[in-house]
Structure formats: C-alpha cells, structure tokens
Amino acid sequence: MSGVYKLEIKETQEELKELLAIQKTATGKERVQLLYLLKTGHGQTISQTAEMIGRNRVTLHKWIRQYKADGIEGLLKQKSSPGRPRTIPTWAEKALDKRLHEVQGFNGYQEIVEWLEQNLGVNTCYKTVYKLVYYRLESCPKVPRPKSSKQSQAKVEAFKKTLQTTY
The missing domain is CATH 1.10.10 (Arc Repressor Mutant, subunit A)
Structure with missing residues (x-):
C-alpha cells in the first residue's frame, strides 16, 4: 500500500502504553502516542496518524527522524530555555x-x-x-517591632473583642 510507513519501533505495546501514562507534558504524550499508533497499526499511514493526533505530517516525520537518531530518550528529551543566568545565584x-x-x-x-x-x-x-x-522567597526583610513591657495583655484582648469592623 502506498504511503505505509515502515518504522522499526523497539519498544513493545505495553511499554509504550506505560510511557504514555507517565508522560507529564502534552508534547511527550503526543510523541509516545505517535509510536503507539504506528506500533499497533491504528495509524497505517503518516497522514492518517497525523490526522488522529492533530498535528501536521511534517511534524510527525521530524519526530520519527528524531526517534531514529536518538531513540525514545531523544524523542522525549525536554528542551531547556536559553535564558540568561540569574543575577543572584x-x-x-x-x-x-x-x-x-x-x-x-x-x-x-x-x-x-x-x-x-x-x-x-x-x-x-x-x-x-x-x-x-x-x-x-515570599518573605519580608523587616522583623516585628518589640512590644512595650508596660502593655497589658488583658487590655489587648479586650480591645480585639470590641474592635469589629462594620462595613
């Protein structure tokens, strides 16, 4: 059949199903789903599989090239943002x-x-x-001010009880 993609997937269906379940990101799930659909035969062509996943077939070809080159680890590798380092280490x-x-x-x-x-x-x-x-750090640099030694704890509690905001 024309358009049928021949790819040797090393992982078993069970392994792919487990990998699919433990993926935390949507991109990781999509990539494992690609391999799972090709392994089970649900996605017979790349175009059909791309339609099932909701991605362009060119994207799927890119993922397959990445899988062939680096395996499942390379396919699921998270990219790090190239931002500058923090001023305060x-x-x-x-x-x-x-x-x-x-x-x-x-x-x-x-x-x-x-x-x-x-x-x-x-x-x-x-x-x-x-x-x-x-x-x-969700902190504040200042420490609480010391309380007066002359302050009566009973008067403070009485004040708190009588202080009611009526809005």
Whole structure:
C-alpha cells in the first residue's frame, strides 16, 4: 500500500502504553502516542496518524527522524530555555533565605543589597533584591517591632473583642 510507513519501533505495546501514562507534558504524550499508533497499526499511514493526533505530517516525520537518531530518550528529551543566568545565584538565594528567617532580620531591602555585596560578594540592584525577596522567597526583610513591657495583655484582648469592623 502506498504511503505505509515502515518504522522499526523497539519498544513493545505495553511499554509504550506505560510511557504514555507517565508522560507529564502534552508534547511527550503526543510523541509516545505517535509510536503507539504506528506500533499497533491504528495509524497505517503518516497522514492518517497525523490526522488522529492533530498535528501536521511534517511534524510527525521530524519526530520519527528524531526517534531514529536518538531513540525514545531523544524523542522525549525536554528542551531547556536559553535564558540568561540569574543575577543572584542559587547558593546566594539560599543563604539569603536562611538569613531572612533569623530573628534580627533586616531594616529594609537596601540593607539586603549591602549584605549581599559585603558578605557574599554578589553585586545586584535594589529592584532585583525586592523581586527576589517579595515574590520568589515570599518573605519580608523587616522583623516585628518589640512590644512595650508596660502593655497589658488583658487590655489587648479586650480591645480585639470590641474592635469589629462594620462595613
């Protein structure tokens, strides 16, 4: 039959079915599904299989070439984004997180910038530190202010009970 694709798939149907079940990404599932459909014979031609999966036949040919060259590992390999590295390295981020959870804390974000530069040798700007601490670490540089020793705990509790917002 014209258009029937002859591909030697090394994995068994059961292995492909298990691989299909453990895939976390949609692209991984589509790629394993391609191999599964070709192995079981449900997709007799590439065009028919492409229609079943919902991809272009050229894309399927690209996946098959990748499978022939690198095997199943190469086909399922996740691409990493080529972004630039972070200004504050991971080790410095961990050290800062540990320091933020200490009792003394910081007086502000500018103090964190200075601490990073003096103690860890990481030179960065205020905005970067703010985004790291506030959004990524979900922390706050300031520590709670000390309470007065003259403050009565009973009066505080009474105030909290009488304070009701009526909006």
